[in-house]
Amino acid sequence: QVQLVESGGGLVQAGGSLRLSCAASGRTFSHNAMGWFRQAPGEEREFIAGISWSGRATYYADSVKGRFTISRDAAKNTVYLQMNSLKPEDTADYYCAASSRYANIQYLSGGYDYWGQGTQVTVSS
Numbered sequence: 001q002v003q004l005v006e007s008g009g010g011l012v013q014a015g016g017s018l019r020l021s022c023a024a025s026g027r028t029f030s031h032n033a034m035g036w037f038r039q040a041p042g043e044e045r046e047f048i049a050g051i052s053w054s055g056r057a058t059y060y061a062d063s064v065k066g067r068f069t070i071s072r073d074a075a076k077n078t079v080y081l082q083m084n085s086l087k088p089e090d091t092a093d094y095y096c097a098a099s100s101r102y103a104n105i106q107y108l109s110g111g112y113d114y115w116g117q118g119t120q121v122t123v124s125s
Contacts, residue, residue: 002026009119022096
């Protein structure tokens, strides 16, 4: 059974940092694109960062560009999201996603086949 398990969320003050991890089990995603989405209360799920199978290509939504960094460790079958300079508007549930079909970055949720359960990030002002 394939599972993606996020960790690292929590409560942080504005300007602080958090590092989210997403560990995959049940199969390897070393040849597949992975990404991070977030969903704030009352909002639609937003794609915020993606990484290609090799890690050489990354994408960031304008809302997080320059503050967040996505990376992956193929040996650990894990993708990370380093979040710096956090703002109250970053408050959301954060989800990692993995594609079983694509190696290049996918920008839509339909490009991903596996999802984590989500981890909550709350940024206080």
